[in-house]
Amino acid sequence: MLEIKDLHVSVANREILKGLTLSVKAGEVAAIMGPNGTGKSTLSYVIAGREGYEATKGEVRLSGENILELDPAERAAKGIFLAFQYPVEIPGVATMTFLKAALNAQRRARGEPELQTPEFMKRVKEAAASLGIAQDMLRRPLNAGFSGGEKKRMEILQMALLQPRLAILDETDSGLDIDALRVVADGVNALRAPERAFVVITHYQRLLEYIRPDTVHVMAQGRIMRSGGPELALELEQRGYQDYIAQEAA
Amino acid sequence: MAARQETVARVASIDVDAYKYGFSTDIESEKAPKGLNEDIVRFISAKKSEPQWLTDWRLEAYRRWLTMTEPRWARVHYPRIDFQDLYYYSAPKSTPGPKLLEDVDPELLRTYEKLGIPLREQEILAGVETRRVAVDAVFDSVSVATTFKAELAKAGVIFCPISEAVQTHPELMRKYLGSVVPATDNFYATLNSAVFSDGSFVYVPKGVRCPMELSTYFRINERNTGQFERTLIIADEGSYVSYLEGCTAPKRDENQLHAAVVELVALDDAEIKYSTVQNWYPGDSEGRGGIYNFVTKRGDCRGRNSHISWTQVETGSAITWKYPSCILRGDGSQGEFYSIAVSNGYQQVDSGTKMLHLGKNTKSRIISKGISAGRSQNTYRGQVSAHRKADGARNFTQCDSLLIGPNCGAHTVPYIESKNLSAQFEHEATTSKISEDQLFYAMQRGLTAEEATALIVNGFVRDVLQQLPMEFAVEAQKLISISLEGSVG
Numbered sequence: 150m151l152e153i154k155d156l157h158v159s160v161a162n163r164e165i166l167k168g169l170t171l172s173v174k175a176g177e178v179a180a181i182m183g184p185n186g187t188g189k190s191t192l193s194y195v196i197a198g199r200e201g202y203e204a205t206k207g208e209v210r211l212s213g214e215n216i217l218e219l220d221p222a223e224r225a226a227k228g229i230f231l232a233f234q235y236p237v238e239i240p241g242v243a244t245m246t247f248l249k250a251a252l253n254a255q256r257r258a259r260g261e262p263e264l265q266t267p268e269f270m271k272r273v274k275e276a277a278a279s280l281g282i283a284q285d286m287l288r289r290p291l292n293a294g295f296s297g298g299e300k301k302r303m304e305i306l307q308m309a310l311l312q313p314r315l316a317i318l319d320e321t322d323s324g325l326d327i328d329a330l331r332v333v334a335d336g337v338n339a340l341r342a343p344e345r346a347f348v349v350i351t352h353y354q355r356l357l358e359y360i361r362p363d364t365v366h367v368m369a370q371g372r373i374m375r376s377g378g379p380e381l382a383l384e385l386e387q388r389g390y391q392d393y394i395a396q397e398a399a
Numbered sequence: 400m401a402a403r404q405e406t407v408a409r410v411a412s413i414d415v416d417a418y419k420y421g422f423s424t425d426i427e428s429e430k431a432p433k434g435l436n437e438d439i440v441r442f443i444s445a446k447k448s449e450p451q452w453l454t455d456w457r458l459e460a461y462r463r464w465l466t467m468t469e470p471r472w473a474r475v476h477y478p479r480i481d482f483q484d485l486y487y488y489s490a491p492k493s494t495p496g497p498k499l500l501e502d503v504d505p506e507l508l509r510t511y512e513k514l515g516i517p518l519r520e521q522e523i524l525a526g527v528e529t530r531r532v533a534v535d536a537v538f539d540s541v542s543v544a545t546t547f548k549a550e551l552a553k554a555g556v557i558f559c560p561i562s563e564a565v566q567t568h569p570e571l572m573r574k575y576l577g578s579v580v581p582a583t584d585n586f587y588a589t590l591n592s593a594v595f596s597d598g599s600f601v602y603v604p605k606g607v608r609c610p611m612e613l614s615t616y617f618r619i620n621e622r623n624t625g626q627f628e629r630t631l632i633i634a635d636e637g638s639y640v641s642y643l644e645g646c647t648a649p650k651r652d653e654n655q656l657h658a659a660v661v662e663l664v665a666l667d668d669a670e671i672k673y674s675t676v677q678n679w680y681p682g683d684s685e686g687r688g689g690i691y692n693f694v695t696k697r698g699d700c701r702g703r704n705s706h707i708s709w710t711q712v713e714t715g716s717a718i719t720w721k722y723p724s725c726i727l728r729g730d731g732s733q734g735e736f737y738s739i740a741v742s743n744g745y746q747q748v749d750s751g752t753k754m755l756h757l758g759k760n761t762k763s764r765i766i767s768k769g770i771s772a773g774r775s776q777n778t779y780r781g782q783v784s785a786h787r788k789a790d791g792a793r794n795f796t797q798c799d800s801l802l803i804g805p806n807c808g809a810h811t812v813p814y815i816e817s818k819n820l821s822a823q824f825e826h827e828a829t830t831s832k833i834s835e836d837q838l839f840y841a842m843q844r845g846l847t848a849e850e851a852t853a854l855i856v857n858g859f860v861r862d863v864l865q866q867l868p869m870e871f872a873v874e875a876q877k878l879i880s881i882s883l884e885g886s887v888g
Contacts, residue, residue, distance in 0.1 A: 197839075197843050198842075198843075199839050199843075200835065200839065201835075220842065220847075220848075221839060221842035221843050222842045222843075222845055222846060222847050222848075224843075225842070225843055225844055225845040226845055230843075231843050233840065233843075236840070237834075237836045237837050237839075237840040238837075239837055239840075239841070239854075239855060239858060240831075240858060240859065241857070241858025241859050241860075241861045241862075242854055242855065242857070242858035246854075247841075247844075247854070250846060250850065250854055251841070251844035251845045251846060252845070254844075254845040254846045254847070254850060255844075255845035258845065290858065307844065311844070311845070
């Protein structure tokens with residue numbers, strides 16, 4: 150599903166990703182772990198197409214198609230979803246309005262008919278109920294004044310609604326207490342499907358107790374340094390990232 | 400993939416280069432000679448067959464004006480205006496005065512059709528389910544057509560060109576003209592008092608709820624012509640009126656001066672709702688041309704429990720200098736100011752309001768939304784004051800600015816004065832950017848850059864749009880989208 154080969158990315162003329170290679174299959178949950186400042190968020194931005202995160206070398210393919218030339222909206226329509234580490238507030242725009250605009254924009258881009266209000270409402274309400282999101286929150290401006298936990302749940306709600314092919318979760322666990330973490334993880338697990346891939350970026354092993362990954366990749370210094378199964382996460386939890394940092398110094 | 404740059408570029412290009420109303424009408428006109436002196440003032444007064452008192456009033460204003468200097472305190476910059484290089488009177492030749500719609504030059508009617516303003520009553524009447532709006536249309540210096548006059552007269556409402564009111568209702572004119580904005584008020588208002596050409600006059604009698612929206616469309620057509628219209632609205636005890644003005648002008652390379660005066664008088668328990676959709680030509684993408692919109696608007700809540708509300712959507716003009724204000728004189732009176740000011744290209748906006756609390760238990764509310772894009776500068780300037788007798792005065796001010804792109808500016812200049820300990824004034828201000836974060840976030844969910852910008856801007860102005868009469872709210876929303884977006888509606 151996702152093929153990244155020898156990807157080099159510079160931000161403000163500083164090279165952050167230095168030859169990153171990663172492959173994630175359909176149906177797979179891949180965890181990316183690594184110390185702070187190693188380019189994990191940069192990786193999520195470059196896949197989603199954020200301006201200013203330009204690939205200087207290498208390629209990113211989604212189901213075989215090179216996506217680096219597409220703008221963020223086009224990538225979204227192709228099924229790439231990014232759950233933000235810091236979801237953005239949009240004052241004055243009701244959450245419901247935003248969700249409908251987003252969903253229908255994607256449907257239009259794919260040549261599908263727009264969803265009418267009753268059907269849309271039904272889907273939102275179902276998704277909201279399963280994530281413990283109150284109706285009242287859907288009428289409030291998007292993310293404005295939401296708590297950290299509410300914002301993260303809203304990200305998962307959007308994911309459930311947009312049904313992406315590739316979902317990237319950027320430190321979705323940060324700032325969540327254990328109950329909220331469980332709700333969010335349940336939301337993600339409910340969306341696991343053979344045709345859908347997840348890239349779960351996290352700093353800690355904790356999230357992976359709730360979202361069991363198929364593969365774990367250690368990222369440091371702008372590259373994937375090591376890949377393995379779920380056991381790798383446990384090893385990291387015990388030993389930390391020092392091996393990988395030391396490696397650079399040597 | 401430089402989506403944001405593209406948006407900014409698009410925003411910069413649209414409003415200024417694709418000004419929809421930029422055509423000019425080829426019509427013969429009668430003008431006073433260029434320049435300003437007492438003879439010109441007398442000429443204008445004579446053209447309108449005015450009584451002596453009004454001629455004298457104009458001359459007094461003119462003499463006063465000679466002693467005044469242009470205000471320089473606003474945050475706007477422009478070359479000195481040569482007031483002798485302007486025409487102060489221009490009238491389409493076929494229209495010596497207000498007359499029946501059938502007599503109006505078809506070329507003029509076509510102009511208004513192009514502007515989307517229905518002047519033909521029959522057409523409006525034929526229109527199914529359209530809410531009716533009475534229209535007064537002012538072309539350069541004269542009013543060319545007022546619709547629905549007869550029907551309004553049935554309700555006792557007077558809605559006519561101000562030049563006609565001078566003839567038909569001299570007692571009201573003498574009593575109220577200059578009673579809110581005195582002839583000596585400020586440089587531009589005084590100039591207007593000397594040379595005002597036309598405008599609308601409204602009188603709503605006691606206890607009457609005006610049966611339809613009243614509306615005036617102003618159009619500047621002639622080159623080098625100043626437009627100085629004057630509007631006077633009087634709501635007698637217990638009456639209600641909602642009034643809307645719209646403004647457009649052709650594209651011209653030179654700057655054109657528009658110095659209007661609007662006076663509102665609300666007596667006991669009366670309510671006036673005054674809405675403006677201002678879309679004068681803003682100048683081109685290099686900042687050439689465009690209207691200088693130097694306007695004095697003031698409402699006097701003269702009676703007990705009277706209520707005046709100003710709503711404005713300002714998207715046009717090279718320079719806007721206006722502060723629709725309320726004098727809260729009557730006990731228990733209320734003033735409101737809702738504003739959306741959009742600036743783009745090289746536009747400069749210095750606008751806001753004054754709420755002067757004089758009476759007891761007076762209330763005011765200010766919601767101002769400034770949106771700056773391109774290389775524009777957008778300033779909110781507002782004054783809230785409580786007189787020492789204004790027990791229990793209350794004000795709430797909310798002033799939000801939104802910046803689009805890196806080259807524009809937003810400024811907030813509030814003046815708050817209270818001479819009464821029981822007054823409660825609240826002021827909230829925010830400045831935000833349509834940030835790369837917001838744009839990227841919305842685009843990541845599938846919205847194009849234009850859709851994302853439109854959504855964010857609409858969210859930003861929502862609480863003000865809600866104040867406009869419904870059909871105009873839709874128009875205003877479209878106008879804002881055109882000003883900022885291009886294809887996205």
